[in-house]
Amino acid sequence: MTQPSVVVLGSQEVGGNVCLSCLEAEGFRLIRPEGEKEARDPTETGNADVIVAVVPNVHPEQLLSATARLKRSGSQIPLIILVEGGSEDLAIAALRLGADDYFHVPQEEALFRQALRKIRESSAPNGVRPQTAMPQDALASPFIGDSPPMLDLRVRLSRIATTNMNVLITGETGTGKELAAIAIHRLSPRRNQLFTCINCAAIPDTLFESELFGYERGAFTGAIAARRGLLEGTHGGTVFLDEIGDLQPAGQAKLLRVIENKEIRRIGAKSTIIVDLRFVAATHQDLGSMIAQKTFREDLYFRLNVIRVQIPPLRSRRSDIPALLLHYIDELNSKEGRGVAEISDEVWECLMAYPWPGNIRELKNLVDAAYANSEGPRIRIEDLPEEFKNRAKECGAGGLAERELLLATLLCTKWNKSKAAEKLHWSRMTLYRKMVKYRIPKDH
Numbered sequence: 001m002t003q004p005s006v007v008v009l010g011s012q013e014v015g016g017n018v019c020l021s022c023l024e025a026e027g028f029r030l031i032r033p034e035g036e037k038e039a040r041d042p043t044e045t046g047n048a049d050v051i052v053a054v055v056p057n058v059h060p061e062q063l064l065s066a067t068a069r070l071k072r073s074g075s076q077i078p079l080i081i082l083v084e085g086g087s088e089d090l091a092i093a094a095l096r097l098g099a100d101d102y103f104h105v106p107q108e109e110a111l112f113r114q115a116l117r118k119i120r121e122s123s124a125p126n127g128v129r130p131q132t133a134m135p136q137d138a139l140a141s142p143f144i145g146d147s148p149p150m151l152d153l154r155v156r157l158s159r160i161a162t163t164n165m166n167v168l169i170t171g172e173t174g175t176g177k178e179l180a181a182i183a184i185h186r187l188s189p190r191r192n193q194l195f196t197c198i199n200c201a202a203i204p205d206t207l208f209e210s211e212l213f214g215y216e217r218g219a220f221t222g223a224i225a226a227r228r229g230l231l232e233g234t235h236g237g238t239v240f241l242d243e244i245g246d247l248q249p250a251g252q253a254k255l256l257r258v259i260e261n262k263e264i265r266r267i268g269a270k271s272t273i274i275v276d277l278r279f280v281a282a283t284h285q286d287l288g289s290m291i292a293q294k295t296f297r298e299d300l301y302f303r304l305n306v307i308r309v310q311i312p313p314l315r316s317r318r319s320d321i322p323a324l325l326l327h328y329i330d331e332l333n334s335k336e337g338r339g340v341a342e343i344s345d346e347v348w349e350c351l352m353a354y355p356w357p358g359n360i361r362e363l364k365n366l367v368d369a370a371y372a373n374s375e376g377p378r379i380r381i382e383d384l385p386e387e388f389k390n391r392a393k394e395c396g397a398g399g400l401a402e403r404e405l406l407l408a409t410l411l412c413t414k415w416n417k418s419k420a421a422e423k424l425h426w427s428r429m430t431l432y433r434k435m436v437k438y439r440i441p442k443d444h
Contacts, residue, residue, distance in 0.1 A: 004027070005028065006048060006050045007031045008031075010058030019082050022113050025113070026113060027120060050077065052080050052081075053066070053099075063081070064090075066079070067094045079099045083103065101158075146323075150312070157183050157184055161185075164188075168306075171282075172284055174358045174361030175312070176311055181242075184238070190278060194237035196234040196237065197242055198241055200241055200243050201242075205251065208247075214229030215266050215268055217268075220267065223267075231275055231277060234275075235277070237277065238280060239280070241281040243282065243283060244283050244304065245284075252296065255300065256299060256303060260303065279304060287305075313356070321351060322423075322425040323425070329341075329371065340379060341377050341378075347381050350384065350392050351363075351366075366384070366385070403438040403440075406431075406438065409423050417432070
């Protein structure tokens, strides 16, 4: 087998020592850039199988430049970043430019070595196949928007997915916790197995055991044939426990035993069945308070809360609202055969100022209602439900949120007016008018 090669950016101090020891242990041949030209463009050092950057030992400009050059050239060489201490912001910036992954050292040395093994296997001859990477839009498809909170969430979910650890997803109602669970499953090695969603609030306590564990013939009145439960049927896949905070104490105890022992017992059975499952749970409730009130088991909480993911509320990513609105309108146009394509400035201003306590779900319901009320190709303020307009007035947010959104977008685009208008789905004239309205200087 040809020995895979690696280019290392950054000094050998601290994180670099971990890097070099892992590379040597995994059988990689080191190519270290020596000249200034090579340091700026590591792709010119030869056909490397992977590039590893040690942050913060590597200069930020060198890392970002190397990342941009790789992606601009169409190179398929993976770029992995090793993060030491509080240098995560630089790694995330590189990820947004197209870097493939990053790991904290020395805490995540095992994960780094696992990534190296996959790269080594992909360079092996004789038809040895690496794990197939998911398309870039496989993770992006459940989520809409490119605000910093959502970009960070995508990066985090993609990293979590590669592990086999249980995950607890928290966030307000309507933020998209189930979409996050689906994204984790789609990007995981279990992607070709079943994803089973169990709504813990919807299953009656009397049916919980039979639904999850199944039963044998004659186990109780009406059990005329044996039946597999949901957990047994999902063997090898992912189980999503939605609204885990609503699960009754008896159900919590039964579920804990499954997670601890990796086995189930059908009702009426004498033997157990081994199951291979990954559990992803979600809740909008404060499980810490529930534990203090003795309504949620602390041991179950720690079994599920191995990795914690917090889904941001819509009000913290207002720059995604235009993309969400137009996405939902496009879906309705396709379904209803209409051509609604515009939203009045009054509607934009109202929606941007609203705090969205119901998050994405509330926004989707509002779009449905406004679309149904509209008569032409434009959604007007008159098309919004009266109940919503009354709530928006009570909030009294005025144009503050829209001004903050406009400023954030201008900063994000480095005050490029055309790019800012495109990102906000406004015309340039609308953008200039709002800059005047909010007294934002045109020249910067």
